[in-house]
Amino acid sequence: MAKPIELEVNGKRYPVNYPADTPLLYVLRDELGLTGSKYGCGEGQCGACTVLIGGAPRRSCQIPVSAAAAKPVTTIEGLEKDGRLNPVQQAFLDAGAFQCAYCTSGMIMSGVGLLQTNPNPSQAEIVQFLQGNVCRCGTHLRIFEAVRQAAKMMREHGR
Amino acid sequence: MSGVEDKFVIEPERYEFSAAPMHQFELARRDFFKILGAGIAVFAIAKDATAAQETAPGHRSFHNEEWPKDINAWVHIGEDGGVTGFTGKAEIGQNARTELAQTIADELRVPFESVRMVMADTALTPFDAGTFGSRTTPTITPQLRRGAAAARDILVEAAAKEWNVASAGLLAAEGKVVDPASGRSLKYAELARGKTLAQNLPAEDPITPATQWTIAGKAIPKVDGRAFVTGRHQYTPDLRPAGMLHGKVLRPSSFGATLTAYDDSAAKAMTGVFVVRDGDFVGVAAPSAHQAQTALDAIHAQWKEVPQISDKEIFSYLKQNAAAKTDDRFRKQRGSVEEGLTDAAHRLDATYNVAYIAHAPLEPRAAVAQWTEGKLTVWTGTQRPFANRDELADLFHVPESSVRVIVPDTGSAYGGKHTSDAAIEAARLARAAGCPVKVTWTREEEFTWAYFRPAGVIEIKSGISGDGTLTAWDFHNYHSGASGIETPYVVANQRTEYHPVPLILRSGSYRGLAATANHFARETHMDALGRMANVDPLDFRLRNLSDPRLRAVLEAAAKSFGWPRKKTQAGQGFGVACGYEKGSYVATFAEVAGDKKSGAARVVRMVEAFECGAIVNPDGLRNQVVGAMIQGLGGALFEAIEFENGRIKNPHFATYRVPRFRDVPEIETILLDRKDIPSAGAGETPIMAVAPAIGNAIFDATGIRLNNLPMVPNGLPSV
Numbered sequence: 001m002a003k004p005i006e007l008e009v010n011g012k013r014y015p016v017n018y019p020a021d022t023p024l025l026y027v028l029r030d031e032l033g034l035t036g037s038k039y040g041c042g043e044g045q046c047g048a049c050t051v052l053i054g055g056a057p058r059r060s061c062q063i064p065v066s067a068a069a070a071k072p073v074t075t076i077e078g079l080e081k082d083g084r085l086n087p088v089q090q091a092f093l094d095a096g097a098f099q100c101a102y103c104t105s106g107m108i109m110s111g112v113g114l115l116q117t118n119p120n121p122s123q124a125e126i127v128q129f130l131q132g133n134v135c136r137c138g139t140h141l142r143i144f145e146a147v148r149q150a151a152k153m154m155r156e157h158g159r
Numbered sequence: 160m161s162g163v164e165d166k167f168v169i170e171p172e173r174y175e176f177s178a179a180p181m182h183q184f185e186l187a188r189r190d191f192f193k194i195l196g197a198g199i200a201v202f203a204i205a206k207d208a209t210a211a212q213e214t215a216p217g218h219r220s221f222h223n224e225e226w227p228k229d230i231n232a233w234v235h236i237g238e239d240g241g242v243t244g245f246t247g248k249a250e251i252g253q254n255a256r257t258e259l260a261q262t263i264a265d266e267l268r269v270p271f272e273s274v275r276m277v278m279a280d281t282a283l284t285p286f287d288a289g290t291f292g293s294r295t296t297p298t299i300t301p302q303l304r305r306g307a308a309a310a311r312d313i314l315v316e317a318a319a320k321e322w323n324v325a326s327a328g329l330l331a332a333e334g335k336v337v338d339p340a341s342g343r344s345l346k347y348a349e350l351a352r353g354k355t356l357a358q359n360l361p362a363e364d365p366i367t368p369a370t371q372w373t374i375a376g377k378a379i380p381k382v383d384g385r386a387f388v389t390g391r392h393q394y395t396p397d398l399r400p401a402g403m404l405h406g407k408v409l410r411p412s413s414f415g416a417t418l419t420a421y422d423d424s425a426a427k428a429m430t431g432v433f434v435v436r437d438g439d440f441v442g443v444a445a446p447s448a449h450q451a452q453t454a455l456d457a458i459h460a461q462w463k464e465v466p467q468i469s470d471k472e473i474f475s476y477l478k479q480n481a482a483a484k485t486d487d488r489f490r491k492q493r494g495s496v497e498e499g500l501t502d503a504a505h506r507l508d509a510t511y512n513v514a515y516i517a518h519a520p521l522e523p524r525a526a527v528a529q530w531t532e533g534k535l536t537v538w539t540g541t542q543r544p545f546a547n548r549d550e551l552a553d554l555f556h557v558p559e560s561s562v563r564v565i566v567p568d569t570g571s572a573y574g575g576k577h578t579s580d581a582a583i584e585a586a587r588l589a590r591a592a593g594c595p596v597k598v599t600w601t602r603e604e605e606f607t608w609a610y611f612r613p614a615g616v617i618e619i620k621s622g623i624s625g626d627g628t629l630t631a632w633d634f635h636n637y638h639s640g641a642s643g644i645e646t647p648y649v650v651a652n653q654r655t656e657y658h659p660v661p662l663i664l665r666s667g668s669y670r671g672l673a674a675t676a677n678h679f680a681r682e683t684h685m686d687a688l689g690r691m692a693n694v695d696p697l698d699f700r701l702r703n704l705s706d707p708r709l710r711a712v713l714e715a716a717a718k719s720f721g722w723p724r725k726k727t728q729a730g731q732g733f734g735v736a737c738g739y740e741k742g743s744y745v746a747t748f749a750e751v752a753g754d755k756k757s758g759a760a761r762v763v764r765m766v767e768a769f770e771c772g773a774i775v776n777p778d779g780l781r782n783q784v785v786g787a788m789i790q791g792l793g794g795a796l797f798e799a800i801e802f803e804n805g806r807i808k809n810p811h812f813a814t815y816r817v818p819r820f821r822d823v824p825e826i827e828t829i830l831l832d833r834k835d836i837p838s839a840g841a842g843e844t845p846i847m848a849v850a851p852a853i854g855n856a857i858f859d860a861t862g863i864r865l866n867n868l869p870m871v872p873n874g875l876p877s878v
Contacts, residue, residue, distance in 0.1 A: 022449055030405075030447060035397035036390020038570075040521050041602035045812035048521055076390035089388040096380055099782050100252025101387035102394060102521040102570030127820045134812060136521045137252050137571055138789030139782060140823040 005069045009034065010078030020066035025049045027065045028075060036076035036105045040134065047133030050106040050113075051075045057113030059132075076105040079112065087157075088112050091150035092143070099137035107133050111147040119155055121147075194283065198237040198351040199313055201306040202359050232285060232302035234263060234310050240334060240348030242267060242274045244303050247287025248295045249279035249542055250568040251576070253842045254779035255295045257382045258375075261776060262300045265374040266307035266367055269334040269347065276382075279566035281548045289543035291574060291668055293741045293840025296775060300375075300838060304366040309358060317350045369773035369834035376832075378778035383568070394570050395525040395540045396599045403527065404433070405448040406588040406598040407455045409441035410608060412462040413805030414664070420461035426454040433592040434458070444588040444596045467805035468663045474512045477616050477638045481658035489641055489657040496620070499631025499652030503622025505691040510618050511680035512867040513639055514799035515611040515664055519817055522570020523605040528585035529595040534561045539582045540569035547579040551586055573790070574668035575609060606810035611800055612669030613662075615639020617680035627692035629703050634681070640673025643740045643847060646681060648703040664802060670790065671843040674740045675850065679795075679868055682736035682851030687864060696735050696855065697722055706739070708770060708833075712746040713737050715829045716768035720748035730754050731763075732860025736851035742839030743771035747788070747848035750824075753860035758874030760857055762792060762822075768829040769845050772836035784828050784845040791849030793818040797872045816872075 005016045009032060018027050023042070028034045028051070037060055040048030044062040051060045054071030079086035085093065088111040098104045107130065114121055114129045121129070126147050135143060192200070235243045244263045250256040260274040267274075277283050279290070311331045318336035319326035322343060330337045337344045369376065386392040411417070418441070423434045426443060432454045433444040441458065445451040468476050500506060526539035535555065541547050544564040552559040564582065581598050589596040600608070620633040632646055632653040641657035669675075689699030697717055704710055717735070724733050730753045737746040750764040769784050797816045801808040809815045850868055858864050863875055 018447075019449065026448055029397070030399070033399065034390075035393060035399070038394075038521070039396055039523070039599060041812050043602060043811055043813065046521065046602075080389055085385075085388065092388045093380075093384050096384070096778055096782065098381070098384075098387055099254070099786055100521070100569065100571035101392065102252075104387050105390045108388060130820045132819075134521060134817055134819065136519055136573075136790070136817060137782075138786030138818065138823075140789060140818075140820050141785060141826060142782070144820065 005066055007065065007069055007073060008071075009073045010075060011072070016065055018065055021064045023061045024051070024063045024065050024068045024073070025060040028060060034075050034077050038102055038105055040102070040106070045132070045134070046103075046106070047110060048103055048106040050109040050133070052109060052113055055113070055116055057110050074109075076109060079108070086112060087153040088115065088147065088150040091146040091153060095142045095146040095149060097139055097142035097146040099139050103133060103135045107135065107143050111150060114147065115151050115154060120151060192355045192357075195235050195243065196237055197353060197355050198235055199310055199354055200233060200235045200357045201309045201313070202233045202357065232299055232306055234267070234303060234306040236267075236310055236314070236347055236351045238348060238352045240273060240346055240351070242269055244274060244276045245284045246276065246278055246299050246303070247281075247284040247545060248299055249290045249544065249566045251290060251540075251542060251572040252570070253295070253783060254381055254776065255290070256568065257379060257779060258296065258775045259299060259303055260382060261375045261377070261379055262303050263307045265372050266304045267311055268331045271374050271379060273334060279544045280563070281544050281565075282563040286545055289546060289577060290572075291542055291577065293743070293843045296771075296838045296840045297742060300775060301366065305360055308366050309360040313356065313358060314347055314350050318345050321345065321350075369838075375775050376773070377776070379776060381779065393567060394522050395527060395538050395567050396522065396597070398527045398538055398567070398597065400527065400529060400595040403595040403597055404444040404446060404588070404592050405451045406442055406444045406585055406596040407448075407451040408584050408598065409455060409458055409460060410604065413464050414467055415465045415805055416462035418460055419463045420459070422459040425457040429454050429457070433588065435588055435591040437587060440584075440587060442584060442588050444592045448599075464805060467803075469803040470514070470799075470801050471803070473614050473663060474616050476663065477614065477660050481637050481660050485656055485658055489659070490655070491645065492654045494652035496631050496633045496652050496654045499650070500620065500622045500633075502624070503630045504625040505688070506620075506622045507684065507688055507691060508618075508620045509684055509687070509866055510616065511676075511683065513615045513617070513676040513679065514868055515614045515666070515802070516669070516794050516798045517606055517611055517800055517815060518573045518575030518609065518669060519606065519812075519815065520571040520573060520575055523600040523602060524576065524581040524609060525597065525599040526581035526585040527595060527597045528582065528589040530586075530589055530593075533557065534563070535586055536563045536565065537582045537586055538565045538567055539585075540572070540576055541566055541579065541582065542572050542574070542576045546577070547582050550579045551582060554583060555586065555590070573670040574672070577668055578610065580608070602812065603810045606815060607807045610665040610667040613639050613664075613666035613673075615673065615676050617676060619680060619684045621684060621688060623688050623692055625692070627689065627694040627699055627702055629688075636673065636677060639676040642672035643674025643677045643738060647706055647709055647739055648685070648700075649705050650703075664800070670787065671740070671846045674738070674843070674847045675791065675794065676868070678736065678738045678847040679850045679854070682738065682848060683854050683864075683866060686734065686736075686851070686855040686858065695723060700735070700737060708744045709737060709739055709746075711831060712744045712768040712770050715831060716746040716748050716766050719768070719827055719829055720766040722748060730860055732856045732858065734852045734855025734857070734859055736848035736855060738844075738847050740844045740847060743769065743841055743844040745769050745844050745848050747852040749849075749852040749856040751853060751856040751860050753857055753863075753875060755861050755863070755875060758877070760796070760861075760871045760875050762796070762824040762853055762856075764825040764827070765792075765849070765852070766827045766829070767845060767848070768831060769841070770831035770833055771839040771841045771844070773834045773838045774830060774832045775838050777830055777832070780830055780841055781828055783841050784830070785826055787843070787845035788826060788849050789818050789823055791846040792822060792824075792853070794868060795850035795853045795870060796822075797869045799869050799872055
């Protein structure tokens with residue numbers, strides 16, 4: 001019997017009894033009950049399952065759970081701190097940057113990932129970064145605006 | 160001259176509707192207070208049950224056995240002052256939940272935060288045919304308003320009785336009844352306490368006019384916004400009842416294929432796996448999705464395939480297989496097209512083809528089913544919970560009262576979630592396994608086994624006089640549908656006909672239905688006609704239009720767009736299109752950049768003016784309008800389902816291209832608020848004029864006239 005994989009998700013450690021090649025998304029959703037990361041395609045084409053692995057946005061449907069074990073994983077559930085939303089979450093809320101909102105978790109995680117490495121992205125950089133995230137409701141312009149506002153908020157308040 | 164005054168039958172292209180069993184309104188009034196607690200309830204009785212249930216009059220296949228019961232909304236005020244509105248409509252991203260709560264708060268004179276909506280639960284809400292046809296706003300908001308107005312009257316009467324004064328001098332405001340003479344007030348909560356008062360309400364009660372709205376008409380943010388940005392909201396695929404198994408269904412190798420050989424022994428031998436074969440249905444349930452997939456893969460099946468039409472021949476097939484004679488309901492004629500064509504100074508005939516496209520909702524079809532003592536509960540993202548319930552009851556031979564369908568707020572639908580597929584699959588597996596089962600379709604299943612916006616062929620013959628007045632209009636739609644088929648332009652001689660064709664791919668409703676195809680053909684054709692007469696495209700439209708509401712959106716959008724515009728660079732082009740449907744009006748202008756050398760065609764800017772009567776929530780409306788424009792851009796430029804040998808060739812987001820961030824142009828919307836006109840729905844009409852506006856702009860930029868949707872799946876055609 002192989003040693004169980006241990007995951008660190010949102011600051012908590014979990015033993016995982018899934019085969020090593022199981023995509024991280026299914027472990028998050030089905031075993032840990034963290035259903036904020038969505039299944040949209042299972043093919044890395046829509047971004048609805050985006051999480052941060054070691055701070056970098058990744059498609060959790062494409063990452064074997066074994067490959068996620070080495071680094072801390074952050075999901076949408078891990079962004080809120082002491083009842084305070086992450087600036088990207090807050091900006092999405094302020095901008096009404098969702099309709100059905102099924103893509104929202106993935107969009108926010110991608111936005112958080114972008115701003116961690118690039119606190120002042122240009123219009124083209126935001127578009128490029130979010131190109132892999134599908135919003136079928138057509139809320140792109142508000143999502144774009146929310147990411148810009150979040151960047152501004154973070155630069156001004158040092159969050 | 161037959162049928163001139165007849166309106167076209169509403170949306171006959173809803174192919175996915177099949178005859179449903181009779182409906183029963185299961186919740187007896189006396190049970191109502193058991194569920195909700197004491198208080199005051201008002202049941203809104205629709206004046207016209209036909210309209211209220213938004214069934215399609217005259218549509219044979221849809222609920223024609225008996226009109227459903229006549230109640231379609233109700234309002235409850237609890238002993239704690241909490242207000243609850245009930246409707247069978249579903250929240251699918253169109254923001255109905257917010258809009259309906261606003262409406263109740265506005266009419267009942269309570270803070271917005273004190274109202275909650277219970278939606279789309281067959282055990283708790285009144286019957287509803289489905290969330291489609293842009294009907295929630297025009298049907299449900301007036302009903303909830305009447306219910307709230309009557310509840311307010313009851314509360315005022317109760318206060319008058321309490322104080323022993325005449326009710327005429329009392330006011331309702333901020334969740335209280337106030338007596339201005341004495342300064343006394345009583346909270347609604349105090350007035351509702353200890354009562355179990357239910358009242359049926361005549362539909363004629365006066366309601367607050369839009370000019371006096373205080374909460375409706377405001378840009379109130381979407382309710383539950385925090386649940387969405389924190390990932391806490393649970394869509395159907397997120398539900399995990401205790402003991403739940405994951406279900407997977409074996410799909411045929413191609414459309415229409417039948418099972419000829421089958422061996423499930425390896426799958427059955429797997430621990431914890433249930434295998435179900437029931438007629439054509441083969442499915443498995445297992446403790447994890449991975450195990451379910453492994454078990455499914457272990458089933459050996461052989462299929463007998465049947466010849467299928469492919470996308471290469473679909474348009475000629477549709478033309479050749481149309482019914483020889485169409486139904487009178489689908490035909491409209493006025494004057495003599497032949498004479499109008501003879502009199503014309505310019506004639507233009509053209510054919511337009513429209514491809515199948517997919518809804519591709521980001522939340523795929525999913526359902527969780529649970530049987531408890533012979534009763535079935537299903538959670539599923541559907542636009543038609545009551546139809547799901549009826550179909551489940553029928554299939555499992557249980558009374559409708561034993562089936563409850565609940566719709567969690569859903570990850571979009573766009574007309575694509577009318578059927579019960581996932582619900583049936585989950586329920587069948589759950590019955591075999593004896594525990595809850597969840598079925599979530601894969602993206603490939605969603606692209607393959609759902610249904611599509613039907614392909615179509617549209618033929619137009621037309622003529623204009625020397626001064627650019629339409630003299631003849633002959634319009635034939637094959638297969639795609641009749642929505643928006645009637646021209647809004649004034650033409651003395653016209654014939655309009657919808658020719659149904661038996662289905663090739665499973666087809667059904669899609670945001671805007673065939674109005675998108677019909678507007679694409681008509682507005683592209685109008686552009687070409689105007690150019691033949693050397694008349695500016697906007698002037699040409701205005702010259703042939705009398706409808707003041709349509710003229711108003713055209714003029715408003717033209718102003719913002721800056722029409723007429725001078726080209727400032729090579730490859731620049733401008734286009735316009737307009738139309739009305741389902742009680743709302745739209746005009747779209749587009750600017751494109753086209754490069755014939757490289758074949759690139761890019762939409763740079765779109766301006767759309769939209770008018771749907773009195774606006775209930777301008778923020779939600781703007782989201783819907785812009786969303787429809789972006790969705791329309793996909794179908795206009797590149798979306799198409801490719802199929803051959805009964806298989807979908809592009810069932811992935813990697814191969815079926817949907818609009819992404821880079822495709823989205825600068826967008827401007829002008830919302831005309833007509834407080835003097837009842838609110839119409841707005842989810843669909845804003846999509847209609849996008850494709851022709853873009854196509855007309857491409858012609859203006861390049862001289863290339865594109866008559867097929869999508870227009871540039873592989874870039875501009877080489878000339």
